[in-house]
Amino acid sequence: MEPDDTTLQFDSNGRLRHLLSLKGLSSTLLSKLMDDAENYVSIPGVLPTRSNSLAGRTIGNLFFEPSTRTRASFDLAGRRLGADVLNLDVNTSSRKKGESILDTIYTLQAMQVDIMVVRDASGGVPAYIARNVQDHVSILNAGESDVSHPTQGLLDLLTIRQHNADFKNLAVAIVGDIQHSRVAMSVSEGLQTLGVGELRLISPPALAPDANRFPGAQIIDNIAAGLKDADVVMALRIQRERMGNLEGIPGIDEYFTNYGVSHENMKHAKPDAIVMHPGPMNRGIEIEGTLADGPRSVITKQVTNGVAVRMAVLNRIGKMMSGR
Amino acid sequence: MEPDDTTLQFDSNGRLRHLLSLKGLSSTLLSKLMDDAENYVSIPGVLPTRSNSLAGRTIGNLFFEPSTRTRASFDLAGRRLGADVLNLDVNTSSRKKGESILDTIYTLQAMQVDIMVVRDASGGVPAYIARNVQDHVSILNAGESDVSHPTQGLLDLLTIRQHNADFKNLAVAIVGDIQHSRVAMSVSEGLQTLGVGELRLISPPALAPDANRFPGAQIIDNIAAGLKDADVVMALRIQRERMGNLEGIPGIDEYFTNYGVSHENMKHAKPDAIVMHPGPMNRGIEIEGTLADGPRSVITKQVTNGVAVRMAVLNRIGKMMSGR
Amino acid sequence: MEPDDTTLQFDSNGRLRHLLSLKGLSSTLLSKLMDDAENYVSIPGVLPTRSNSLAGRTIGNLFFEPSTRTRASFDLAGRRLGADVLNLDVNTSSRKKGESILDTIYTLQAMQVDIMVVRDASGGVPAYIARNVQDHVSILNAGESDVSHPTQGLLDLLTIRQHNADFKNLAVAIVGDIQHSRVAMSVSEGLQTLGVGELRLISPPALAPDANRFPGAQIIDNIAAGLKDADVVMALRIQRERMGNLEGIPGIDEYFTNYGVSHENMKHAKPDAIVMHPGPMNRGIEIEGTLADGPRSVITKQVTNGVAVRMAVLNRIGKMMSGR
Numbered sequence: 001m002e003p004d005d006t007t008l009q010f011d012s013n014g015r016l017r018h019l020l021s022l023k024g025l026s027s028t029l030l031s032k033l034m035d036d037a038e039n040y041v042s043i044p045g046v047l048p049t050r051s052n053s054l055a056g057r058t059i060g061n062l063f064f065e066p067s068t069r070t071r072a073s074f075d076l077a078g079r080r081l082g083a084d085v086l087n088l089d090v091n092t093s094s095r096k097k098g099e100s101i102l103d104t105i106y107t108l109q110a111m112q113v114d115i116m117v118v119r120d121a122s123g124g125v126p127a128y129i130a131r132n133v134q135d136h137v138s139i140l141n142a143g144e145s146d147v148s149h150p151t152q153g154l155l156d157l158l159t160i161r162q163h164n165a166d167f168k169n170l171a172v173a174i175v176g177d178i179q180h181s182r183v184a185m186s187v188s189e190g191l192q193t194l195g196v197g198e199l200r201l202i203s204p205p206a207l208a209p210d211a212n213r214f215p216g217a218q219i220i221d222n223i224a225a226g227l228k229d230a231d232v233v234m235a236l237r238i239q240r241e242r243m244g245n246l247e248g249i250p251g252i253d254e255y256f257t258n259y260g261v262s263h264e265n266m267k268h269a270k271p272d273a274i275v276m277h278p279g280p281m282n283r284g285i286e287i288e289g290t291l292a293d294g295p296r297s298v299i300t301k302q303v304t305n306g307v308a309v310r311m312a313v314l315n316r317i318g319k320m321m322s323g324r
Numbered sequence: 325m326e327p328d329d330t331t332l333q334f335d336s337n338g339r340l341r342h343l344l345s346l347k348g349l350s351s352t353l354l355s356k357l358m359d360d361a362e363n364y365v366s367i368p369g370v371l372p373t374r375s376n377s378l379a380g381r382t383i384g385n386l387f388f389e390p391s392t393r394t395r396a397s398f399d400l401a402g403r404r405l406g407a408d409v410l411n412l413d414v415n416t417s418s419r420k421k422g423e424s425i426l427d428t429i430y431t432l433q434a435m436q437v438d439i440m441v442v443r444d445a446s447g448g449v450p451a452y453i454a455r456n457v458q459d460h461v462s463i464l465n466a467g468e469s470d471v472s473h474p475t476q477g478l479l480d481l482l483t484i485r486q487h488n489a490d491f492k493n494l495a496v497a498i499v500g501d502i503q504h505s506r507v508a509m510s511v512s513e514g515l516q517t518l519g520v521g522e523l524r525l526i527s528p529p530a531l532a533p534d535a536n537r538f539p540g541a542q543i544i545d546n547i548a549a550g551l552k553d554a555d556v557v558m559a560l561r562i563q564r565e566r567m568g569n570l571e572g573i574p575g576i577d578e579y580f581t582n583y584g585v586s587h588e589n590m591k592h593a594k595p596d597a598i599v600m601h602p603g604p605m606n607r608g609i610e611i612e613g614t615l616a617d618g619p620r621s622v623i624t625k626q627v628t629n630g631v632a633v634r635m636a637v638l639n640r641i642g643k644m645m646s647g648r
Numbered sequence: 649m650e651p652d653d654t655t656l657q658f659d660s661n662g663r664l665r666h667l668l669s670l671k672g673l674s675s676t677l678l679s680k681l682m683d684d685a686e687n688y689v690s691i692p693g694v695l696p697t698r699s700n701s702l703a704g705r706t707i708g709n710l711f712f713e714p715s716t717r718t719r720a721s722f723d724l725a726g727r728r729l730g731a732d733v734l735n736l737d738v739n740t741s742s743r744k745k746g747e748s749i750l751d752t753i754y755t756l757q758a759m760q761v762d763i764m765v766v767r768d769a770s771g772g773v774p775a776y777i778a779r780n781v782q783d784h785v786s787i788l789n790a791g792e793s794d795v796s797h798p799t800q801g802l803l804d805l806l807t808i809r810q811h812n813a814d815f816k817n818l819a820v821a822i823v824g825d826i827q828h829s830r831v832a833m834s835v836s837e838g839l840q841t842l843g844v845g846e847l848r849l850i851s852p853p854a855l856a857p858d859a860n861r862f863p864g865a866q867i868i869d870n871i872a873a874g875l876k877d878a879d880v881v882m883a884l885r886i887q888r889e890r891m892g893n894l895e896g897i898p899g900i901d902e903y904f905t906n907y908g909v910s911h912e913n914m915k916h917a918k919p920d921a922i923v924m925h926p927g928p929m930n931r932g933i934e935i936e937g938t939l940a941d942g943p944r945s946v947i948t949k950q951v952t953n954g955v956a957v958r959m960a961v962l963n964r965i966g967k968m969m970s971g972r
Binding site for chain 1: 690692693695696698716717720721723724727728927928929931948949950951952954955
Binding site for chain 2: 042044045047048050068069072073075076079080279280281283300301302303304306307
């Protein structure tokens with residue numbers, strides 16, 4: 001993200017127009033989005049909450065990187081607000097033909113796809129698109145390289161707030177491949193804005209992040225120290241390919257012992273600490289299966305909150321559009 | 325299917341909750357589903373029958389095995405009842421990332437996908453999922469290995485009933501690769517429940533089924549004997565790969581002569597016997613093209629009935645859900 | 649297309665039933681379709697124009713050849729008229745199983761998919777399907793080999809008319825790989841029906857078309873001569889693979905110099921001439937990027953008009969269906 005990306009997110013009246021990053025969103029705005037999202041959360045077994053606030057509006061899901069979970073979550077969020085959702089798996093068509101990404105965007109824009117949800121493996125793509133679309137178009141970042149995943153960050157904040165709204169007195173520990181994690185970036189940005197008590201980033205030294213990217217966080221390589229009296233413990237997905245290159249970690253068993261979020265390691269955390277994971281999980285590697293399925297886990301709550309925060313963001317964008 | 329799978333299909337009030345197999349569905353329930361389906365059948369050229377009985381409900385189509393026809397049929401059935409239908413081609417995303425099937429299911433469940441339509445190449449998957457979902461979620465089997473394909477069975481029953489409702493006096497002949505056919509299994513289960521007069525399973529000896537799987541059926545390897553005075557003749561799809569391994573059947577011509585449903589072989593059946601095929605057809609192998617297109621064929625009727633029975637099942641599940 | 653294909657497009661009352669080609673559509677009908685389309689064009693930033701004229705109707709998008717842009721355009725056009733749109737990427741399922749194209753069509757027909765939008769890499773496929781469907785089914789050609797792409801032709805006509813409705817006094821120049829272009833074919837057919845003043849087809853000799861396919865057009869190999877005082881200049885996409893085989897054109901630079909639609913070459917055209925391209929573009933090969941993005945370009949207008957003409961065609965077909 002270039003320096004001006006945070007201001008790029010707002011229109012001339014200071015209203016949220018693009019969601020590229022949680023950086024630059026005020027504590028007030030984050031709280032409002034969470035409040036709105038709470039209205040969209042409904043009890044399992046009843047009909048999902050709906051509205052028609054986006055009726056007639058077209059949302060394009062442009063996933064240049066495959067995803068089931070985030071794509072489905074945005075798809076349902078849009079449809080439950082009455083929008084038409086166009087799902088484009090862009091790998092399989094335009095890019096084959098060598099069309100530039102902006103030409104794909106201009107085409108959709110000309111079809112009145114006014115909200116575009118973009119996921120891309122390269123950093124900077126959502127902001128690049130946002131800088132080039134017409135004034136009436138909004139871009140939502142649905143996962144960007146190792147840089148940003150703001151709706152994931154928002155759903156994590158909401159899930160933490162549901163456990164304990166007193167961010168200033170919370171110790172949040174994120175464990176795993178911090179260096180390559182857009183999830184860690186976005187939730188950290190949001191937590192700092194909300195004034196989190198302590199933010200601890202725990203990883204093997206080889207996967208530790210550049211400290212400059214996480215101002216105010218503690219970078220820790222010992223899980224016992226990192227989880228000590230933590231209120232919230234978030235495991236991150238690790239790609240199996242990385243495992244072979246980690247110093248002192250010859251394999252999965254060592255990774256699980258030293259950096260897995262397990263019943264054993266959770267003994268260091270507070271007794272009522274919650275366990276989070278953004279999914280999809282590698283059970284037995286970065287998280288213990290029975291812990292993920294147990295009472296401390298809020299992992300499925302995160303998924304439910306994911307649809308709700310996406311509805312909240314889409315609804316706010318839609319209201320901004322109607323208010324023009 | 326494990327012994328308790330048939331009871332697993334019903335809720336504590338004895339109402340249909342999951343549809344995993346036709347085994348365990350009473351004659352009364354099968355008839356009710358067929359009666360309901362008749363209400364959804366409409367004349368070609370008019371607008372398809374619709375209702376809003378599933379409005380606001382989300383159906384997930386989880387096809388772990390590719391399919392155009394069954395996927396489209398469930399998709400249209402759901403939409404014509406007013407549901408949101410989420411199509412997930414699960415091969416291309418989650419499974420690549422090594423996520424377990426239950427974690428994919430839990431994720432959808434947390435997004436309030438309350439009805440999941442599952443097709444899988446492995447036996448036992450739909451029941452396994454049904455045993456693990458929350459109480460308010462229903463699983464519909466859309467094709468399971470060589471075990472079960474209950475909505476296909478239902479549409480076949482309905483198509484037969486439209487020809488002649490007097491099941492007790494009917495001779496039904498199923499011809500082809502019985503051993504590997506989930507279609508043969510499901511329609512046989514339903515026919516036995518409805519007290520079919522005679523059920524004949526005709527195949528080369530190498531493709532004959534285990535007799536225990538088809539109690540009450542006659543297993544026959546001679547097509548003339550098998551089709552003798554039959555009222556209904558159903559051809560099954562054969563995979564070309566199997567052809568090379570059949571004793572006494574060096575190739576396609578021999579298969580067609582000995583086990584093809586052809587004008588020639590149909591001379592043994594009753595003059596008004598109908599011809600069925602679940603599709604997709606290998607014309608000139610298991611069925612003669614001009615017979616499939618001729619007046620005795622009810623193959624396109626089967627497709628029309630397919631949408632109707634899926635609407636009937638979905639509507640019943642939806643009513644059960646609303647009645648909780 | 650066989651001789652009778654143009655009449656095949658109309659029902660017994662002379663109303664448009666299939667859209668296979670612009671050949672055979674009268675000047676009056678072309679103008680009506682353009683008039684109707686104008687009603688569907690809306691200003692960027694407002695909600696897209698909608699109606700419910702196809703409510704309850706099912707449209708099937710059968711793309712045997714991949715496409716993002718045309719598929720999305722038909723999808724949105726159908727949904728904005730209230731239809732259910734079923735997207736079938738037919739490569740990935742039925743064809744794998746060896747089902748014949750007609751059996752796929754018969755299956756969809758039996759599911760009451762009454763409008764089928766077909767894109768295929770082989771010539772003759774849409775007409776072949778149209779000849780074999782039931783009386784109440786309509787086929788729309790969404791791109792057929794190098795033969796026909798009638799909705800693209802219509803959107804081009806509309807875009808030209810928006811610039812200057814006086815077709816009789818217009819000089820239209822189409823530049824590029826004319827020989828393999830279904831876009832050139834369809835727009836040429838329409839322009840001739842509307843009595844275009846001059847139609848010039850400009851290409852390297854190796855990519856020049858058979859003159860019999862373009863009666864009344866001038867076939868030109870010099871771009872300066874071809875663009876001289878032209879009112880409309882349409883660049884065509886060239887496949888990079890073709891480049892190596894063109895006499896006197898060793899590479900991209902020579903192609904761009906001699907046949908690219910560039911600021912330099914546009915000096916030969918009228919000062920207010922517009923620049924068109926059907927997309928997806930190869931910037932720097934057949935068209936100069938800054939020209940495509942500049943004030944003379946109507947390329948994004950073409951895309952907007954694309955949704956509008958497809959809505960106009962679908963709406964007309966829908967009215968014909970309801971009027972039966």
